[in-house]
Amino acid sequence: MAKGKGKGKKGVQNVRVMDDYTGEDGLKFERVLNQLVNSHSQTTFCIQDEFGLDSSGTAQLGKLSQSQFRIFDEFVSFAVQFQTYRIKRVRFDIYDVAPGVGASAFFSTFHDVNTTGAQYTPNINGVVDGPDSQIVPPGIGKISLVWTAKGVTENEFQSTVSSAPATQDFGGLRYYIPSSTQSYNGKFQIFCKVIVDFRGRT
Secondary structure (H helix, E strand, C coil): CCCCCCCCCCCCCCCCCCEEECCHHHHHHHHHHHHHCCCCCCCEEEEEEEEEEEEECCCEEEEEEEEHHHHHHHHHHCCCCCEEEEEEEEEEEEEEECCCCCCEEEEEEEECCCCCCCCCCCCCHHHHHHCCEEEECCCCCCCEEEEECCCCHHHHEECCCCCCCCCCEEEEEEEEEECCCCCEEEEEEEEEEEEEEEECCC
């Protein structure tokens, strides 16, 4: 006698057992807990600080890179709570607070995948010819530039302990302020907002 096809065959099914008291809330808690464990308690923060640049009779070249971000008060306070970090994005809001003072400045972002610990040194051509190079426009008095981590190396996590191994800088803001006949302390104010992922609670 031929047996019926397909009868008595059942696939393996996942069975979810819910606690009688916690129910759906208990399952949601487990999902959140598992996510925290899998991400090593990764948390994202926005840390901020402000810098002032002067106009003077001497031309200036400089940068604000990750070595400066790491000494922000907020960064230092978070670094002692976590094992690793990575800087994902930075926005630089740059203001000319004395538009009546006849001085200009060039700003642009840069990427420098540095694996040797040597600091990047900006030059005039690099600042002026950068793809996003800008001058704070007279009368408007503000520009914004954004640095974003790109590629595998820039997106890797680094130790919050600077010597284990030595931390690496991957870029930031560079500037060139030509010499001016008018000097003004803090003519250009730069507000930095740094998006940082911290991971691994200590």
